[in-house]
Amino acid sequence: MKCVKCGNDANKKDRTDGKCPSCGEKFAFDPSDGALFSDMAFKSAIDAVSHEGTVKFEAEHIRMELARRSDVRSRATRTVFAWIGGILGGTLIVAGIVAGPMTVVPGVVLVLLALWAWLRPRSPNQAVHRSTFANLFQTYTQAHGKPAGLIPPPRRIAPSAEVLAELESYSFDRAVICDTAATAELLIANDFHFENNCAVLSIDGYPKGVFEVVRKMLRQNDKIEVFALHDCTPEGCALATNLRVDKAWFHGVGAVYDVALRPAQAQAFRHAWEPAGGALTERDGITPDEAVWLREWQLPLAAIAPEQLIKRLYRAISKLPEERLAKGDDGSGDPMFIYIASSSDGGGDSFG
Amino acid sequence: MSALCGVVGDADPAVIDAMLRAAPRGRLVRRAVPGLQLAVVDGDLHAGATAITALVGELGPRTPSPALRAAEAPDDLDGAFAAASWDGARLRLWVDPFGARALYWTHHRGAAYFATSLAMLLAVPGLPITPDLVAVHRYLTFSFVPGDELPITGVRRVMPGQRVMISPQSASSAPWFTLREAPRPVALQEAAEALDHAGRAAVARRLPPTPVGLYLSGGLDSSAVGAWLTDLGAAVQAFTLDFGEQSVELDVAVDVARHLGMPITPVRADAAAIDGVFDDMVRHLELPFGDAVTAPQALLARAARAAGLSTVFNGEGGDQLFGGWTNKPMVAAALYGREDDDPAEAYLKSFHKFYGLEGRLYGPGMAAVSGNRRALIAAHLGGDAASFLHRVRLTDLHLKGSQNILPRAERIASGAGLHAAMPLFDRALATFAFELPPSHKLAGATEKVVLKAAMDKRLPEDVVHRRKSGMSVPITDWLFGGLRPRMEDLVGDAAVRRRGLFAPAYMAELRAGQDVANETRRRRVGERLWALMMLEAWMRRFVDRR
16 A cells, blocks of 8 residues: 555555554555445545645635545446356347347346446446545545645734725626535635636625625626626525616616536536435526426535636636627526536546 | 846956847947946936936937936826936836836856846856745746746846846836726716727827737727727727637637727637747746747737837726726635635636645655745735725736836837837826726626726627637647647656656646646646746746757
């Protein structure tokens, strides 16, 4: 098992006291004892979401990356099985035609099994359960420390009253409004606001110290472009509509676009689907087809790796208004922009 | 182009000869008195009983004895000049308020040498020429060399608005011009009318009786200068950059020129054209200037010279005075700070070069270098201007304006035999700009409110009111296209290892087009490579002396 610190590959008998014999770094996990992941598998997932510490991320992104890798491995296994079964089955069928019928039936069965393995829908939700992952993550950080790039508890503070009084009179050209404080903090921690001259707020009042000032600033620009960014949940999917109709937000001001995530975009992230609560009250901003999916499933935005999210969001907000497609209709006659995520859902598939 | 050089202390007159061999040709005047030797090319020199004052460049307002007037430094002293004044015991050196002209100095073997050109100063026999890595470190953050310490050990420059007193063994400096915020309440329309008047006056102060050129980008600032030139009845030939399919503002520039009734020449800017001017550009700039826009500016200068012009106007300075694209990122940074944030951090990041990437870029030769970059910003960002916006504007003006935009424009113009007229760096206009309340610069999300009000109805609506995106030089395309051989020569693996400053692995990533993981703008990898190329080219010419 490889050490995450020095890369030394040590056998179990050499790992005395659960430490690397080369550098003394403690191992967090031992798959031979039933652990779900090795230390290196965990580190590899961390490196992927953080790009070796250069992109800020939440622990949830690691959980999603592990789920994605599990799904990739599962798909790879199915693909291999389908090919082997198909080739073997085909061989048996041909042999039966040439040499006698005894192998035809088993050959047909194998081919049918191979087709079933290939074509059957992928099971959604390969994710490690949240509470299981929390324990794993705690174990990992106790052994190896908090990973570089992990977003710390936010300690955002407002500027001085004097500076705030001046800043109040300014505004932004654009704003991203998120459904959760965690998403807002992810963008802010990665300097999205700074790089894109863009306000970032969550619908529920984050960042607290400047929320009311920034919201007031945004309403001062009657041409403001607002982008709703949210989990694929009923509340998230209704976010853009709520922003549009709420007088405290953007009723009568600017334009509001929904950029992600909606059920149509969720298909590329089956590994991260989570069972929904079940009941779904009718609400504006959700189409009947979307409601069918949302009754059964939900998908957190953390399914998209932070670097991908930032790039996709940047592309969405950078389009000129006339380039934005009006797709989907919430029934109100008010067309919304829907950014269609690409089918790429992550990076490499090495595991462990 | 004019030049000034000399030595304080005991030195062989042959040293001045050596310095003058690197000077431009022109009318030469030399003076030697006990303790001082001085030479002026195409400048003004006033010698009294014991005192001597020399000046090169343009002084405003003009007087019969500009050198003497410069020595007195009255409150309206302005222009693009470098001056030296000797009182019999000490030499004072100073340059214009915003650093258009340069003046470098150094101590060597018990004497103090000074010159308006780095090439002239480095011609001093026996002067050790070694790279100053602290200055290189700062350059890599800002993409220009900030502060008075140059990337050659022991060589310094006179900062804009400062006067340096030097003797053979020592030097000290003090400000002679300080721009301060002094806002007074004034209605927007009244301010707009006053700005219209002040801008036209600033242009008039720089307008020769001959036809002039105008670099017209399609943006508000250069268009405003064009409007004022038209008001004054000047004969103007406009030039604009043509990036081919990647042009963003070419049509707008053409529209403005048509609106103002001036002919316009699109100047083709592509990789081959840039390659053709590269070496001359490095030579004329004399310091590393790492912004990609520098090379297209060299093409504009060549075109203007080829058209027979001797003075070109531009709109540089509008962002610094009236608010530009850096305001909103700084507002955003101020709103979303953490309790352990340093206000300078956001400003350093706003240059989008190598701040924060030192750990990846620097090899063993640079790893231990630090440069106290925050101190360069702190004086202005944490200065005594009452308003946040004006602190940001003053920081921009002192750093980007006076130490990057203005001097590089002057060097490129003079390299082509042109005089660069930059009326938005006018002292009186700048003073006026900082008497305006911040709300006349940024109101809501609208930048340059007062300038837009002044130009409303005078320029096409699209120019006045559209959201400006900034000039977009397709540097990344050029570097991975026609400029690739130049790139490989300057920052290829062999060159990187030979120079020994940077990590080969990171440089290989950049050359492969790989930038930081969450970088959203493709142009940034090209901009970073260009900054490194300019540094290497500068080092080859001025340090290696190749």
